[in-house]
Amino acid sequence: TVGHSGHLSAAHLRNQHDPPAHERRLSEKHRYLFDLNGFLVLKGVFDADTLARANAAVDAHLGQLHERTGPLRTSGLYGRESAALAGDGATGRKDLGGMLGWDAPHREPFRELLAHPSLAPVLTELCGVGYRLDHSPLMIAQEAGAEGHTLHGGAVTEAGEPAWPLAYEFRNGQMRNQLLTVCMQLADAAEGDGGFCVVPGSHKANLPVPPALADLADAELGAFVRQ
Numbered sequence: 006t007v008g009h010s011g012h013l014s015a016a017h018l019r020n021q022h023d024p025p026a027h028e029r030r031l032s033e034k035h036r037y038l039f040d041l042n043g044f045l046v047l048k049g050v051f052d053a054d055t056l057a058r059a060n061a062a063v064d065a066h067l068g069q070l071h072e073r074t075g076p077l078r079t080s081g082l083y084g085r086e087s088a089a090l091a092g093d094g095a096t097g098r099k100d101l102g103g104m105l106g107w108d109a110p111h112r113e114p115f116r117e118l119l120a121h122p123s124l125a126p127v128l129t130e131l132c133g134v135g136y137r138l139d140h141s142p143l144m145i146a147q148e149a150g151a152e153g154h155t156l157h158g159g160a161v162t163e164a165g166e167p168a169w170p171l172a173y174e175f176r177n178g179q180m181r182n183q184l185l186t187v188c189m190q191l192a193d194a195a196e197g198d199g200g201f202c203v204v205p206g207s208h209k210a211n212l213p214v215p216p217a218l219a220d221l222a223d224a225e226l227g228a229f230v231r232q
Contacts, residue, residue, distance in 0.1 A: 031130040041206065043173065059114040062112070071099065078152055082155040089153075090220065091153075162213065163213050170184055202231065205231060
């Protein structure tokens with residue numbers, strides 16, 4: 006195809022090494038908000054049936070929950086203990102994995118999530134065509150007194166080195182994330198309830214996360230944490 010200027014069109018210039026073209030499905034509002042903040046909250050993605058099936062599957066496997074204790078505790082990463090995240094100092098976070106390999110029908114709602122019609126276009130926009138699952142999904146459960154998790158991630162490591170596996174770029178009108186977390190809420194979660202936490206804009210930070218922020222040890226820094 007040749008445009009009116011005589012130049013070959015972008016479609017004609019694509020070759021076998023270029024990723025397949027895809028239709029943009031992320032709104033300009035959401036594109037702006039992600040570039041600004043580094044996260045999106047998508048509401049109403051899962052219908053009642055999906056949530057019921059997912060919760061029933063979890064209930065059937067509660068006996069496989071593993072509590073993190075000792076060196077596996079998540080409130081003491083990087084060789085220091087966070088008083089604000091330690092909970093009662095004994096109760097650990099509980100993890101549950103393996104849901105993609107559970108017997109049918111319990112595995113189905115989690116497998117459906119991998120290419121969910123409301124999520125796949127968003128992941129394609131943010132990660133590129135052909136995104137892959139980096140590691141197996143994990144369910145996190147916390148009881149009263151359980152520890153939290155030291156804040157982690159971002160564009161720069163605590164040692165001040167570039168965190169290339171977590172890099173975010175915006176070039177030629179396209180966003181690319183090397184790694185992206187998707188959090189599926191199986192119950193209502195209001196802002197401030199805890200659970201998934203973010204520091205808006207930290208995906209573009211040029212300096213390491215201050216330890217006092219990672220540990221929630223500084224009230225001024227902690228005010229920037231969104232739950």
